[in-house]
Amino acid sequence: MTQASATQPPSRRRHDREIIALAVPAFGALVAEPLFVMVDSAVVGHLGTSQLAGLGVAAALLTTAVSIFVFLAYATTAAVARRVGAGDIPSAIRQGMDGIWLALLLGALVVAFAYPAAPWLIEAFGTSDTATPYAVTYLRISSFGIPAMLVVLAATGVLRGLQDTRTPLYVAIGGFTANGALNVGLVYGAGLGIAGSAWGTVIAQAGMALAYLIVVVRGARRHGASLRPDAAGIRASAQAGFPLLVRTLSLRSVLLIATAVAARLGDTNIAAHQIILSLWSLTAFALDAIAIAGQAIIGRYLGAGDAKGAREACRRMVQWGIASGVVLGVLIVLARPLFVPLFTGDPSVQETLLPALLVVALSQPIAGVVFVLDGVLMGAGDGRYLAWAMIVTLAAFAPVALLIPGLGGGLTALWWAMTLMMAVRLVTLWLRMRSGKWLVIGATR
Structure with a gap:
């Protein structure tokens, strides 16, 4: 040791x-x-x-x-x-x-x-x-x-x-x-x-x-x-899953709006956007792995009636999320000269891509905390709050993103809007975590 x-x-x-x-x-x-x-x-x-x-x-x-x-x-x-x-x-x-x-x-x-x-x-x-x-x-x-x-x-x-x-x-x-x-x-x-x-x-x-x-x-x-x-059990599973379905649909709507806006910005921007989105999805897998651990660990602690253990585990996973986000952000910055040419040799796409990529790198620590807290609240069975929080996030993101083409913004502005989206998610999830209302103990919520 x-x-x-x-x-x-x-x-x-x-x-x-x-x-x-x-x-x-x-x-x-x-x-x-x-x-x-x-x-x-x-x-x-x-x-x-x-x-x-x-x-x-x-x-x-x-x-x-x-x-x-x-x-x-x-x-x-x-x-x-x-x-x-x-x-x-x-x-x-x-x-x-x-x-x-x-x-x-x-x-x-x-x-x-x-x-x-x-x-x-x-x-x-x-x-x-x-x-x-x-x-x-x-x-x-x-x-x-x-x-x-x-x-x-x-x-x-x-x-x-x-x-x-x-x-x-x-x-x-x-x-x-x-x-x-x-x-x-x-x-x-x-x-x-x-x-x-x-x-x-x-x-x-x-x-x-x-x-x-x-x-x-x-x-x-x-x-x-x-x-x-068991009809009653299947119905209960559907009821528990419905808020998470709403959350997922809202999140998918964010991604579809972002892609639609990028398409309106022109072929160069949509090509660069797809490359960034692919990278963003890859980093999401790494952060989602911690969130999955959070779902399992938090659910087990709350089922055992250990609210203190659940809170301590949440705090530690947030630290993991921040550290992972920092590491991923640094890797994106350092590796961009290597992986960008793998996706495109078009100089105009590369020029459009690079500043937006830096925005993605800067947002990774925020994403790290968001993914972790999302997993923690899922593990706590707090699906209803997650659904409302994602609807609020969609409502904040959509008008900002849709205004970008009309205001003369480009792909970098769109990814700043995506960062705003993640920041709104961070605020809503952090407030819920600090409130302690998710700490409902017992075998069922």
């Missing part, structure tokens, strides 16, 4: 170990998820430009559809973690099964809508005539994988609530590997083209869902928890 670690309070060292043990595997699983689309893009890209364009539109729709239901993971994590903290593992798993049944129900509804509506959805994006058939084919086949992906979200929440982020990492790695092999085999080996890529992804997603279900079912049998659907 070093002298520095020896001088740390025991509670701080304990929190650090818990955060690292949960956040590191969570980060690996988060990074593995977008790699699915990257593999599909790499394989389909060699079929032709029209096929790749069709994949791009269909993948955007699928990603949006799945991300809307991310509350299945968040709400389930908090509910399961509370019961774990209370020492009631059978009830925790039973709660998780309610979330999984809800995921299957929602998945079936999405497929029932997406399959027949695929041509209309693709047309709404203004897809070219050459790319439309490929986009429709990919979207229709891939829609069959949505129930599996929603089960993966809910089951991931179960395991996170049980303080297990390693299993989701292993399943994500296995799914990514299978997806790559299936895509190559079905697209080129079987000659199925873009349909082969879609079927490969569906099969990989189904395999991931099956792996999760095996783990959860074994746990249920070991602890004597019922696996049958």
